[in-house]
Amino acid sequence: MQRAYMSALYELIRKDNRVVSCLSDSGTDYDELIAREFPDRVINFGISENNQVTAAAGMAAVGKIPFVYTTGAFLAYRSYEFIRDDVCMQNRNVKIVGMGSGLSWSTLGATHHATEDLALLKNMPNLTVITPASPKELIAAVNAAYEIDSPVYIRMGMSAEKEIYDGEIDFEIGKNEVIADGEDAIVFVTGSIVSQLLEAKQKLNESGKTIKIVNVHTIAPLNKMAIASEIEKFDKVFSLEEHNVNGGLGSSIADVIAEFGLNKKLTKIGLHTFGTGFGTHSQVLKANKLDSDSIFDLLNANI
Amino acid sequence: MDYSMLTKKIRKDIFLTAYSASVAHIASAFSIVETMYVLYEQGVLRYNPENPQDPDRDYFILSKGHGSLALYNELSRVGFFDKDVLMSFSKPGSILGGEPCYPNTPGVECSTGSLGHGLSFAVGIAKAKKMDNRKEKVYCLLGDGECEEGSTWEAIMFAHHMKLDNLIVLVDCNKVQKMDTLEAVMGIESIRPHFEAFGCEVFEVDGHDIDSIRECLLKDNNTDKVKVVLLNTVKGKGVSIMENNPKWHWRLPKKKELKYFMSELDISEEEIRVCKELT
Structure with missing residues (x-):
């Protein structure tokens, strides 16, 4: 980065x-x-x-x-x-x-x-x-x-973040990116943790489950309309962020669900307190249950 | 030259504005009356009331935003807006906030009032002007109590290192802050050694002597150092019961106290009555 x-x-x-x-x-x-x-x-x-x-x-x-x-x-x-x-x-x-x-x-x-x-x-x-x-x-x-x-x-992160896009990208402030299509759940994600989610998605696919992944790169101003119309299509809604679950992307998604009167359950994946542990980024993600295996376990148990 | 009638009139106008708004930091405005007058009316600042955004203007930042009434009074005196506007001070719909607010007020360059911000803002302008080889100067007025904010020293350290000789830091040394004197609150007898230790070219003048302030501000800075002018002032200057008394930091006179303001600033019963109608 x-x-x-x-x-x-x-x-x-x-x-x-x-x-x-x-x-x-x-x-x-x-x-x-x-x-x-x-x-x-x-x-x-x-x-x-x-x-x-x-x-x-x-x-x-x-x-x-x-x-x-x-x-x-x-x-x-x-x-x-x-x-x-x-x-x-x-x-x-x-x-x-x-x-x-x-x-x-x-x-x-x-x-x-x-x-x-x-x-x-x-x-x-x-x-x-x-x-x-x-x-x-x-x-x-x-x-x-x-x-x-x-x-x-x-x-932005540090130096080890992976590229997730092939070829040119069509970036626009406020325009969410659909990273993957799926039917069993939708996951809104922001930041480089999307690469952990992509690995988790592979494992889900292997167990016969598919998820839609929407990369919400613009947190403010939030494209609420686009998010609401995606949520309407799914029964299971998740958010994922390398951030506290309170006040970040997950809370913004919860606001959209409430403001648009969408009767959906949201599972927010992220930190619940200060980050813990030392080591490589991957090791610290694992220590805080934000690595691909932990994300897979959580999604798999709830889909 | 004797400016006593003039400065008394300015203090009277400031007081009547505050009185009609039922609120203000009067003492903080009174200590900088002469400084503001010199900046705007004695050929120090270059400005253009017809075009407040004139690219050739000098910049003035009132970091001690509590003194806003002294700034607004000068801005109206030199034509940035009508005098009538002053009476809307701090009221709904006014362009004049209790603290200077950008971009509401013509002539106000940035929002201040939260202490320890204005000098960094001024430093950024001064640095950018240097990068563009522009000749405009940047003046920033701090309170001496404000200098307790650590960001002041981050800004000064940087300004000194960058040799911002286009920056003039003015410090209203009234030696009083909200709760007590600077000496009682923070053991600061004089702020001079602090600025000297940071490498500034420090001058000290009587902050109520218009000729001395003008002479000091118009003197060319022949060094590449930041020029700091310590203005020795009296908080609440001009009304005896208010002078040097911390309890007047944020306060209007009660009925018995009002007579001091009226007699010492030549305010009539009629003027007080008009103010009360405006509240």
């Missing part, structure tokens, strides 16, 4: 001199490559996310298009009020890119996890919230974010 982000950002920096990369000592080797060619366009604010966010709002006020990049947990939690007052309330054209989504800072533990960020940010007026599922979708999201003149939060 990081490499995909940097390549997309590099292209934007190259084509539009208003685009600026704002870091809080959060750069990688890729940033150094961009900075070598465009030294004035990569700004390191030091370890100070609040100043990074609000200074970016100030830069946007005079026409820059800042991409604010650091660990999502630091942005969503530490800088929440700065994002609210200075970026969203004033509708400043700042792109906030939170890396290390969900449990993907797996070796470092819960201080670095972003597992309640959607709950905080999806309700923020003016803010578009996108959770790309794969490197290709991330590149498309960065380009789409650049095209709109309003704030965007992009929730």
Whole structure:
């Protein structure tokens, strides 16, 4: 994901001199490559996310298009009020890119996890919230974010996320992607955990069950109508996210069910408390019952 | 030059606006009256009331948003909106909020009031202006109590490192915050050593002496350092019972106290009666 982000950002920096990369000592080797060619366009604010966010709002006020990049947990939690007052309330054209989504800072533990960020940010007026599922979708999201003149939060993982799309993708903010078709249940999913779901789907298929998978990459504004019309076709509805089950995608799906008066039972799959354990991303997903086997077991038992 | 009649008139107008709204941070506005007057009426800020978004304008950010009435009063004095608008302050449908609110008010560059935000916003503007080789300056007015917010120092550290000599940080050093003096609350006798330690070029002036403030602000910054002007002021300046008294942070006078405001700011019974009708 990081490499995909940097390549997309590099292209934007190259084509539009208003685009600026704002870091809080959060750069990688890729940033150094961009900075070598465009030294004035990569700004390191030091370890100070609040100043990074609000200074970016100030830069946007005079026409820059800042991409604010650091660990999502630091942005969503530490800088929440700065994002609210200075970026969203004033509708400043700042792109906030939170890396290390969900449990993907797996070796470092819960201080670095972003597992309640959607709950905080999806309700923020003016803010578009996108959770790309794969490197290709991330590149498309960065380009789409650049095209709109309003704030965007992009929730991205680290380095190990798998590509799920073959060939070109047709990304549009607010347009859900049907990843797989099936008849026995529908699963709404967001973020790179979709690859675990695809593995679980294979096992379900082997046991004769099929599921429809809808990738809700845009959490805000949520395409409620599209979600409601999908839900109407199924008796069994699931949501899956690398996030707390309260306040994230699952809660948004529950809102749709209630608002549209759909009499359906929803099973929300995700975290129920802080993430636990250390290790590779796969190991930490397993420790938190969000790996493909755990997802399979849960779906299989309920379908 | 004697500005006492003029500043008394400004304080009177601010008070009457607050009184008709039945609410306001009067003391916080009174301590910055002279500073605001110098910025807008003594040739410091470049602005264009006909086109508030003029790309050649300097920027002014009132980070200590509680002082909004002093800002609004100046904005109306120099023509950003009619004086009548002031009487709508903090009422339904008004363009003037208790704290400055963007984009409601012509001349207000960003929403402030939650302390510790305005300086970072100003720093972002100053950095962007530098990147574009623009000459406009950015002025940001902080409260000394506000400097207890950690984000202030994140912003200053960055501004110093980036050599933002187009940024002028003004600090209203009235030495009083909501509950007590800065010394009692946080052991801060003077904020000067803090800014010096962060590498700023620090100046100190009497914040109620218009000529001194003007001279200091018009002086060229010959260094590449951030210019910090500490304005030594009196919170609640102009009404004796309010001066230096924390209890006036967020308060209107009761009946017995009103006579001090009326006599010291030359307010008539008739003017008070009109204000009451507006509440």
